[in-house]
Amino acid sequence: MTSTIKIALVGNPNTGKSTLFNILTGLNQKIGNFPGITVDKKLGYCKLPGGRQAEIIDLPGTYSLYPKSRDERIAFQVLADSTNPSYPDLVVVIADATNLRRNLLLYTQVADLGLPVLLALNMTDMAKKEGIDINVDKLSERLGVQVVPISARSNQGIDKLKAAIVNTTMATQLPGADMDHLAPGALQHTRELLQTDHTYLCLQVLHQHEHLGRYTELEHEALEEIKRINNFDVSKLQAAETIARYRYLSSVLSGVVVDTGAKRKFAFSDKIDAVLTNRFWGFIIFFLILFFIFNAIFSWSTFPMDLIEGGFGWLTEYGHEHLPEGLLTDLFLDGILAGLGGIVIFIPQIAILFAFISILEDTGYMARVTFMMDKIMRKFGLSGKSVVPMIGSLACAVPSIMSARNIENWKDRIITIMVSPLVSCSARLPVYTLLISLIIPEKMLFGFINLQGLTLMGMYLISIIAAILVAWVMKIIIKAKEKSYFIMELPVYRMPRWKNVIFTMYEKSRTFVFEAGKVIIAISIVLWVLATYGPPERFAAIDRKYEQIEAQKIETEIATLERDRSAEKLENSYAGILGHVLEPMIKPLGFDWKIGIALVTSFAAREAFVGTMATIYSVEGGEEGTTIRNKMLAARNPDTGLPVFTFATGFSLMLFYAFAMQCMSTVAVVFRETKTWKWPIIQIIYMTALAYVASLIAYQLLK
Template sequence: MTAGTLAAEGFRPARIALVGPPNSGKTTLFNTLTGGRQKTANYPGVTVERKSGLLKTPGGHPVEVLDLPGSYSLRARSPDEAITRDVVLGRQARETLPDALVCVTDATNLGQHLRLLLELRQLGRPLILVLNMMDIAQKRGCQISTEALSRQLGIPVVTTVAMRKHGVRDLLGQIDALLNQAPAGDGVTAISDWVEPSPDAIRAHHREVERLLQEAVVREGAPEHLTRQLDRVLLHPVAGPLILLALLFLMFQAVFSWAEAPMDWIDGGMAGLQQWLSAHMEESLLKSLLVDGIVAGVGGVVIFLPQILILFLFILLLEDSGYMTRAAFLMDRLMSAVGLNGRAFIPLLSSFACAIPGIMAARTIAHPLDRLVTILIAPLMTCSARLPVYVLLIAAFVPATTVWGGIGLQGLVMFGLYATGIVGALAVAGVLRLTLLRGDRQPLLMELPSYKWPNPANVLLGLWERAKIFMRRIGTIILSVLVILWFLSTFPAAPEGATEPAIYYSFAGLIGRTLEPLLAPIGFNWQIAIALVPGLAAREVAVAALGTVYALSGDEGAVTEALTTTLAQSWTLATALSLLAWYVFAPQCLATLAAVRRETNSWRWAAFMFVYLMTLAYLAAFVTYRVALALGGG
């Protein structure tokens, strides 16, 4: 029985895996093939995304297309590449061996990309070679005889222009042909005789590729010029770093200025919802849970969605255009000084929006130790959840004056907080690399792809994925934590004739008051201690919690405004500075800890991160408080 008939009889769709080196346009081809009918899930045990999509071929075969992580070789060097190897070999748990493989290569870089095809051909599975980006190759005057290549390799060869659906019909036709003849129930469930290619085997493949190209390439294309010219500027020893710095500056400016309007809308919407609920519901526990617990809490987190999306828009544009690897190139020497890889730059940059996607982006780092260090320092990058706290305290305690001829003092303090996080992260990385996570320096070996215009569909799909991840996190972890925290801060209710706000008598109050002696040396009063209990789940919740503790009411904007005045009156400068220092380091985000556990597959590293960040936070707050007191900030 063939895969085709199997599928036609409704047993299961045929499974086709897309394999290809990075920068071969594989994902664009996948998007064109499957359109919106994609499904993203995780492979069990790891958080490598499993991207698949269903389609029907012209011949009527239902096909599940699997987009495997880009890989230069089946000799996997990173967790991503290991998934590609394991799926292709039928070793991946809960994943059957694909019925056919489609090897996607960049037609302008066949000399490098055909080597992976040779590795795949050795597996003896049904295989189709795709020469992608054929338009660019032709524009450079390159002519390739697909017939000769097909004859030499003994497999079908298709040319495509992934971005314009061009050649996709040919590819689907070849898949049809393959499914009509390839036996699916051939009994092969895994390939057991595969061995990692030795250096000499790789050399032999290179020679074979050269021979193939001599047979198939009718005319070589001219090398690309634009990338060379651009790199002359963008990788220039002086201009390069300056341009990178300017780009980052622009990016953060955009994150804060463009996000302002949508954040106001969300804020207004949530406040409206709260008012509507307050007006239309009976006074009850359920109302309290909905209004104070869920809407206020969810609103406090959803409000960061615009900032996160804008930051990711920049990151995806830079990544898709090919600039991100240049940034990694420029930063590598600086980062290798503390034992990090240049590639860590991308995850750390993402962490400025939110540490969770940053931690997930660390998957592209091949070496486990490099990857672990990157994950462990990612939460030190100032994520957008810290901002409400920073803004509140700076507004209350730092005068809005200018220093050194026109630089705003408030902005300067904000910059200082960002810088402290970065310097702290680099120091921690250096210390970890010298102590716990000692190991050889890992090679960089990174392709600098040709520049190209970002593909809008890819960027939009990428943004949609980030938004989904973020919203899912709100729907699961944050929501359940909010319910628990609401419970902790509502029960038991305040006794008759209570003089303090109700939260003082609740479990949260009890925990806060128990912690108070421990927090007194760093200048925290019982109000802060109580606010830190809900703030442990998500940093930004602390602002709302402070509002509750100081018994302020009204919508969020009014609370923040009133808080600014209240705090300025009731706290000392030393206490405020100490809390700011605490916030730079403290691991107050359960979702991040959960992400670390998932990515490292152990609670041990999540626990380690929690302890080391807590210790740093305490020390930083202690030193800040004592120094500020000594300088008269009491």
């Protein structure tokens, strides 16, 4: 046996599988893709008793091995194919102790595949509160596997689970539900073809061999021929298998589970749902929650943001005073440090946003929002399943678009993919907050409503309304006869796991800094070079001009002249030339050539806008230690003498960033999900056109 044991976590949705994964692995985890598939693979490592290390794979939640979506298909592909790189040595099936009979259906399927299996009964503390008593020893004896009662939320039974993992070395020896009677002729032919005595594996292969890459084209054709000859009816046989398994589970659970609190079960959740999912009060409460979140993002983050901004200002000033003058110092301070400071300052706001999202998901409220929005979404060409990707887009459109593969209906899925990037993501948050701080005063309405927070909420609502309206238009344009359905299980309300909330804040903030930071630093270096250098003849002419002027000025005026020289050189640099080329196209929107440069760099990542402005204004020069916000506030239009960032310009720019497709990662993932460039190109064109028209109208009306 190898020193590292590979363990797969399997379970129904909402059984606490991901919570257990986080407890077992802590910070020692990473996200990747399953080979050849754009599906997230969560991998982590933990130490087991005896010093062994375990590699833990968190497989997507599924109700059975017969998948309804591409995400659910992963569990089957990993568990039924011994050649799969993620094929485990042991499977830990996590079951909800409050709904054991339904959860054990998946367990029986996994166990029948012949893998060593361990059953973890989660939420046992909640089951006791609801009057559900489970005889764990008797259940273990009847199933022939180790059964470990745990509570992942309260960290109970985890050590026992680790010990059980070490002691589980073989598959169950006890027979489960009889599958031989379902299609005896087809199973016999398949056993001969595959040269195996494994009945249930043969049954699964007959059902969905097309999802397994281990078989040759000839073997796939032979399996199809076996199905045809033996009248293998997939739907009828799956239904027959389910009935047989529930019959078997009835005998297993007889005398094992005693429910003395059936009347009390979920009573508390039902009472809360009567208010929170009410067709009138439910939406009002949802919008009040949104208002509180966005108000908190501005109010609570002010102090830490001021500290970070002041810290970077001090570092820049200290660097210019103590580091030797030269290109490397300028590159580091005015390029890399300035760009990085423009990102790090927003960590408090990113952390607060993800803390609230984590709390809403952890308590079970986010599932209610999905349920409430289903009827509304259907009127606009979407289903309730579209709500999950769209709400997820508040964080990032990339994983949200990938999660749309859970939508079986092709038309609903395409529309969801096409409109999800319109929902304002966390990358837009730095842009919004910087511009709002420039054009909206720090005022409190009625003593408790933060005007800036209210504006931020308005930007998010504008993006959501735009996404819904565009979906309605696409509903009319895109034709499909396929009907969609929406079935979901509402989890009971629970207190949020504060450890999980803190972990989410840390993980998302770290990802934001490192993923965005790599892009920002690269852009900052390239931009600093483009903004520092220009055509030699232009720079030589500027130097001669200012040398003549300086000879006639007194010393106190030299500093002002140096700032003027830096500003003129920036305008004539390669970056400035690019900005001036773009300026005629964006001037009707209220944007100058510097904003034009930021629009170009933002196509790599939206948040690059802040780093770009920081670099441009740092290269341009100015009073040492002045923050990027203050430099932007002080910027003046050379033609009018008015501030560059007026209310009209700021609002126009926010609308442009709200609607424009300025994220290459999103374009790439749309291509991967749709397998064609048609949809990404349509997406880029319509979102850019929408952004331009919205910004044009806003600026022309407000200027």
